[in-house]
Amino acid sequence: MVFSPYRLTAFRGCRSYLQLALLTFASLAASCGAHAQEASTSFREGAVAALEIISPFRLGLTNLANIDIPPHPPQTLINGSALGLAADGASAAIVLLRTTSKASVQFKANNGATLLAYDPTFLTHKPQSGTSALSVTPVAVGSGFYALALLQSPPSGAAPLYSQPIAISAQPLGGQVYKAALPLAPPPVLFVHGLWGDSSSLSSYYDKLSASAPWSNHPGSLFELTYPGASSFDSSDSVGALRTEVGQILSTAQKSGIVVGRVDAVAHSMGGLLIREYSQDSAYRIARNRFQGALYDIVTLDTPEDGSAMASYLIGHQNDGRKASVFSDFEAYSFWSAVCGTNANTSVGDCLASYGDPIAGGAVASLAPGNAVLQQAPTPHIPGALWSAVTATDSSGLVYDGVTLLIRAIYASESQAPSIFEILGGPNDDIVSLTSQLYDSPSPYVTDPGLAHTALLNAATDPAVTNSPLAISQTACWLQGIALAACPKPNPAVQASESVKASLRAAPGRLEIAAPKQARLGQPLIFRSSAKGIQSLEIGQLILGRTRRAPTEVKPVMLADGGAEFSVTPRLLGQVRFDITANFGDGRFDIVHEYVNVSVDSGRITALRADSQFRELADLDVGSVYFLSPAVQVEGLSKPVEIGPLAVYRIVTEAGTAPPITIDARGALRAVSPGSATIIVTFEGHTDRLSVSVK
Secondary structure: OOOEOOEOOOOOOOOOHHHHOOOOHHHHHHHHHHHHHHHHHHHHOOOOOEEEEEOHHHOOOOOOOOOOOOOOOOOOOOOOEOOEEEOOOOOEEEEEEEEOOOOOEEEEEOOOOEEEEOOOOHHHOOOOOOEOEEEEOOEEEOOEEEEEEEEEOOOOOOOOOOOOOEEEEEEEOOOOOEEEEEOEEOOOEEEEOOOOOOOOOOHHHHHHHHOOOOHHHOOOOEEEOOOOOOOOOOOHHHHHHHHHHHHHHHHHHHHOOEEOOOEEEEEEOHHHHHHHHHOOOOOOOOHHHOOOOOEEEEEEEOOOOOOOHHHHHHHHOOOOEOOOOOOOOHHHHHHHHHHHOOOOOOEHHHHHHOOOOOOOOHHHHHOOOOOHHHHHOOOOOOOOOEEEEEEEOOOOOHHHHHHHHHHHHOOOOHHHOOOHHHHHOOOEOOOOEHHHHOOOOOOOEEEEOOOEOOOOOOOOOOOEOOOOHHHHHHHHHHHOOOOHHHOOOOOOOOOOOHHHHHOOEEOOOOOOEEOOOEEEOOOOEEEEEOOOOEEEEEEEEEEOOOEEEEEEEEOOEEOOOOOEEEEEOOOOOEEEEEEEEEEEOOOEEEEEEEEEEEEOOHHHEEEEEOOOOOOEEEEEOOOOEEEOOOEEEEOOOOOOEEOHHHOEEEEEOOOOOOOOEEEOOOOEEEEOOOEEEEEEEEEOOEEEEEEEEEO
16 A cells, blocks of 8 residues: 555545544544454454555645654544655655564665655755665554654656656565555656746647656646746746746645655746746745755756846837838848838837737846846756756847848848847857856756747747757756766757748738638638748737747648638637738748637537636735636647636635635736635636635
8 A cells, every 4th residue: 555644544444544544553443443443453463564655745734844653643644645756856755564563674665765764854854865775663553563764756866767666665574575666756847938938838848748758657747837928037926926836736746646845847048037036935945845945857948047138139229110221121121011010110119019029128127137136036056956958059040030130120221230149149049148048057958059049930940949859858858867978869950941041031011811800719710812922821829918829830722813722720719810921932921910809619618627727726825926827628629728818707705704815807816815715717608616725
């Protein structure tokens, strides 16, 4: 039988024993009648010795500083069996053998797990060096004896074998061997997006890891954070969202029986700075993680650890408009016209804001090198965490060409415009210098010269750290604790072809689109164009200020008149902007923005979740912020669709009690006072509930 330190299973046939937990066998007999009498008698006769593994987090204890099982067991040990142990460098389960004599017991464990003499205060100090075998003298409890040991997950730096469980055995001196097996689980992984991103920014990582061992064998262990990507990384909203998300991840693992106290994180760009800021939060080092910190393995992807001079440049030029003309720099003029439009009053700030990427204040300001926020941020070497980094220095791909042309467009001539190299210094990934990515020198790290900071199109033509098979494979390797030299070597990142780069010659006004103004979620939407020579299309979906879906390659169907027809499946709800990029056979391209009101057929909704990740939000701290992400599952779509401000929220509490939370129309939840409540979420005739407690 396998037990979690927070959950103890009763003797067979004695359900009330679950409520009374580890009573002495004498009191058990009085409480449970004949069944307990039989168990106690058998115990004295040596027939019911049992090896149990217990989770400390499922005992229902509010104080984890002293988990003293015998001789004074807690009276609230309910459903505490450990069903797995996470290899997070800090978690530990309690091994208990009920025996019939005081003869010493030999415990053994394998697969990197270590054993220590049991200490009721083990959660108050960091893990100690253990052994694979341990001799323990049992403690008398009533008429029997308990032999206790601490089972620690593999230490930091070890490469655990997830394909095999931990085998645990216990043998009283001269007696029989009792055995148990406990699955070794990977720590949960949290994906943290960067500046102007959202929960789908690292979907390539999520999809690949969820289909790969060991995560494919532990469904529900991958999570995508949503926080306001336009806010500074040190804002209370950003840090609060991360704090709450980590708490919910651990709560979910606890309910599934996995003993886990720490989380792995994969963070892109500014997400790495948010992680650093979180490491000084009051909730970061607690007994749950043995004060080692809530994060274990951290992989950053092109994080501007020392800021980005591109942020300073954008701030300084946010009010500049187009100065390039057809005659002075036709290429830059055409690019600006295609991307930012032809309105003479449009500025750099206006252009980026139209894509939901504002420059003014917030996140961009926090990334300018030398600013106070960066200078006061904790070190990238977060104590207790293992930091690895994927870095990149692509200066020849689509990001480079696009940023270069945007910069050139605000100057009267190309000769006046600074190069990206002059702005950032080299080498760089077109957004962040390599020097900043490696600030404070992570170990290990890999630098790939073929990757950009972010993708504009797709992995084949626009390889970036956010979608590269090389970067994803390397990250998966590190998260499993595998040494760099032993990591698999996937095919190198594909460089953008010359023909794709050449397509950055804009042809504004060439693409004419006929699009319906109404569409249904999950049902094909037909666009038609009279433009001749369309060779390929990429279509992105965007709701300003909320979320976006990366461009999808779409195959056009050529019409008899030389035009084209193509179909897109709407995956977002509300006023959706479809960004349609057409590449023509002569190497030119054009971009058109079409706004479509996407609604949903309520009859096609198969499920509504008040929150796409959690069924309840337990133990929020006063002052914390959580961004609720209600979602619907719709026929025709494989993934749920977030409905955000389209939902109706209502807070319900016990009669006469003030709500301990507030929630706005966006689904932003704030904990204001201790208490409990239920959030009722309604959308298109469907309803779901989410329970919340604030401590």
